[in-house]
Amino acid sequence: MRFSVLPTRRPYQAAVVPAWRRTFMGAARRVAVTLLLPVFVGTPALAEPAATLSVDAIAQKYGALRSASMLEISPNGELIAFRKVQEDGDLVIVYSLTKGKMVAGANVDELNPQDLYFINDDYLVMVASERRRLMGYRGELNLSTAFALNVQSGEMEQLLRPGDNIVRGQTGLGDIAGISADHRYLYMPAFVGRSDYDQNPRRSLMRVDLHSPRRPKVVEKGDADTLDYFLDDDGKVLAQEVYDNRDDKYSIEVPDGDGWRTIFEEKTDIIARTGVGLTPDRKSLIVLARNGSSGRVAYYQMSLADGKIADEPYGRDDADIEGVITGLDGIVYGLRYSGFTPSYELFEPSKDAFLKEAIVKFDGHSVFLSSWSDNWNELVIYVEGPTTAGSYYLVRPGKPAQFLANSRANLKDEPLNPRVVYRANARDGMAIPTVLTLPLQYADNPKNMPTVLLPHGGPESYDRLGFDWLAQALATSGYLVLQPQFRGSAGFGLEHILAGRGEWGRKMQDDLTDTLDYFAKAGLADRSRVCIVGASYGGYAALMGASVTPDLYRCAVSVNGVSDLNEMLDEDRSKAGDDHWVVSYFEQSIANGQYTQEDLEAISPITHANAVKVPVLLIHGEDDEVVSIDQSDEMHDALEDADKPVTFIRLKNENHYLLQSETRTETLTHVLRFLQENLGTMVVANKD
Template sequence: MLSLFLVSPGVAKTNELTAKDYGALPKVSMLTVSPSGERIAFRMTGENDSDIAVVMSLAEGKRLSALNLSEITPESIYFANENELILVASNVRKLWGFRGKLDLSTAYAFNVADGEVRQLLTPGDVIYAGQTGLGSIVGLSPDNKYAYMPAYVPDSKNDQSPRKSLLRVDLDSPRYPRVHFKGRSSSWDFFVDNKGEVIAHELFDNKRNLHRMLARHGDEWKEIYRKETSVPSISFMGLTPDRESLIAIANNGETNRNDFYTLSLITGEFANLGFGREDADVEYTYTSLDRRVWGVRYSGFTPSYRFFDPALDQRMQDIQAQFAGHSVWLRDWSADWEHLVVYVEGSQVAGDYYLFPKEGSPVLLASARPQISSEQIHPIATMNFKARDGLVIPTLLTLPRTRMDNLKNLPAVILPHGGPAAYDRVSFDWLAQALANRGYLVVQPQFRGSTGFGLDHHLAGSGEWGVKMQHDVTDSVDTLVRKGIIDPQRVCIAGMSYGGYAALAGGAFTPEKYRCVVSVNGVSDLEQMLRGERRDHGKNHWVVSYWEESMARGEADKDRLRTVSPARFAENFQAPVLLIHGEDDVTVPIRQSEYMHKQLKRKKKAVEFLELKDETHHLVTGTARMQTTEAIVAFIDKHLQP
């Protein structure tokens, strides 16, 4: 393979790495390729939280431009055209006239030639001041001069119920964007043709629990989909390449897996494209900037793919075969699909970016973590076990390399994932790797309520917070104890977000199982959490319905929620607790950890609380990530090391 050597691999030995080394942000991330395939862009982080976006010419092998990202937190980077780079970023801050802090996400256009940066949509400039999620582009004009972007637009300065509409934004001069398509009170999404005209309009009415899709037929709009539901059960992802149908992901009643469908804009009829599988869900669509869909990715511990083009199918299979047992992620592609950017990670790779041209040899573009060699990565294994009621629980195990010849009686850390509607994958999990580097077996059970393993597995977690979902986590400990793999006297539980809740629930409801408990940005009191969601969204909002169903199967009264809230059972804790929380977390407010800390202190329990300054729910800064990793490893070492 050829190599551009943007970042060369490291050569240090295993015992030289610290928790901080594993927890550091990737040196290179978000790598993307231009439409021609001749340029790439990526995010590069370094010492002292230095953070830049770099644009390089592949033909010349040199840097063309760079942008300092220290004032924004990028979420994604991609090319709108050869000379315009789009950066979607977020910034948590207070906004005058609004309660609390808001995650004010938006998009910026960066001109590679002149280095100018322009914010594409600015709250208060035509659009409503107090809104987030302004980074979406649903299409470009034929001349690539304008981007079509959804946002809420008030009718007047005093309008507190603005409609979601579609704005036409000039990439060169984005101030005072024009309302391209005026939405309705229940507008949700827009789909445009090759001229930028809206041809499909999605609506969801929270008060009526009504999900609809309208299609333009000449000068009129025809309803082609209608369903009464409190939470939408179908996701419209984009358009077919010919723009004659919408692409949708919905459950297939025969397989109980998420499947791939078209909805005709003319007839309103659904058709199954035959992409569905009985062993995996369709979980993601590969969609170009004009929202045309070209293929899908399937769920699983490692990803797999299928595309409309059989030749592209074969290319991806051939690429994956070169990295057997690893996760091979398709990250980007040129406009003609001649060049594919893939990211590889797993038991021997800490994250490498490759460019695979249609003809010729692949190119190693960059290593995400050059300080970590293959010898310093701890192997990842999979296993299945049966929970106490017989449900099969898929599980990932990160094995300490130093104990590979004797996987018996190991100290262990149970690491349930966040979500809970999510799942773990074969990847470079920085926390799991840091813990395995200290000799711990890291166990990641995909408890009921996880996605990726079929609708039955997901729905089995409905209303089971703190009950059957928690039993699955407990059963993972008991199974590995029975097999003699882990030492029952040396087990800790740790997690982030929902995983933080599961860790606290472990300490509250099965205190005899764990020697220590770590919760990062975790939920501790479900009643308080749901009260906040109702206040922020309104009691009729689908988000509230989702959480009520997830937490308590729709019966979300305070008595029910309190019975599974760890903060209400502080007296049960036997193990010491470490609470870590970002002060700017708007997903799970820091008051969740503050309340848990207060309750544990009141019951005279051993507890530590680390507040992460200027940090959000997702631990996006390098300083916070390394601080968190070091604190967790030191805390667990204190309680599990001989």
């Protein structure tokens, strides 16, 4: 049971084939403070602030990973499985709801599982990853694979093994294209070559027997350009998705005798559509595409008989679709819509009514569909919001929601800092939705607060009203946190996204400046005590803020951020090739496709290092494969050469996403101390 987010069902690349990054990165009308006060005061989270905490205590509380996560329910609704992180180990636990006890488990300290799902009532699959070196490959590789845990015996076995009919050095080995009707066989894409180190492997389809996973059978040889497969319930391929980077050609092909027949084809340097799953009758593919008449991103049906795309898309006019709800069989059950709190539309009316009834019980919170039983009589939902930092519930028809677990047990009794959405105005009149997190310390008098401007990564992403560990930690430390959804952010319609194309370092940066100005004029933000903090794209924005608007901020923090756009694109072309579609996407996103080396220099923070006037903190994961640590290393050198105050923290054994509790806590500690030094806070100084 899965929720797919854009782009959906996209296979990972083998390390022997150039790997590609995930999308990186993340004079206003005066607003009377009294207009905002009722919104804050009326939130359930508003309680007496906790006793003043030290920097170390706050970092430990909010930097810790979720103690319970990835909660899944078995097909028969009788078992739940989840990852439990505690001081004495990292565990995957299978718990019987009927017996009220643990029935299976595994120590996964060395595996770092990223996903869990039941294949049937007897087998649980976990997808895990590790970073290590392989003989014959340069550098370290971020390798992932899948393991099956037999709930009855407690034995665990790896499913696809490098060297076992598949080439070494590839990731994404937990991807499932389909499952047999009896739930015994999994159909999993993998690169297969003539040898373990074949430089031109084919992305093939493997049939894996859960009872005996060694030596999986190749059921479809595939091609190096194959992206994904779509299957019936017997493992027969109904269609494959292909993208030829050399010719910039995207196509959908269906079996035709011993070969393939192309039912859809288009020439494009940026993949404009992708298959996300099948309709329940398996006669049509559901594809993400751009509506030619409205320009909006939408989901359509494509007939597998002739490739004809339906005239009317899925969706509604008041919200964009963020992703689809799919089963392991590849069937699409419904849609999830974007927004500060998510909403859903399931295609079957009874399922849709059941889910909506569950969500309405948690009004004002972000409710996420986590898992469901085969008959949809049991739903597991995950709830974040004013009254909880994260909780799982079991929902059954006609029964009250049953609490299952606190996701962040260390915060279950902590009062949360209230969050609200308000719209600022940019200088050209564009509305900039902004999430404000108000420190409880200022609840009685929310005026002239020390402020952190926190732009998100992506940049085609957005912030939600659920639990945000960084925003909560900053607010607990006494800072008003502003999270502007600047132009180029997703979640607010295509027009808002396209308004950001070609505006890196320009209007996207102006939106941050204008948002700060808006709330300073409202009397909320203390204009003299502002720091800009961001990660990934947000780190780029923080460095641009410090270098092109240096008088606005007292300090700047960049975590895994970009400093030199020319170098970044050169590295990407080296990895993926000049003709790769994602290179084209970033060229469009950054500079609208029309740029020179000098254009990119002008919007690169490293070019403006001499203009920086405030202390800068750079933090970067040494294993970051999305934004190279060289970006922070060279920015550090440029600032030092310009005799600017700069600190550079290297995070050992950490990647772009701060997935480890130790390094997340370390990051938060450095950020809070840095802010304390430059803005002053209400937290107690550490006694070193």
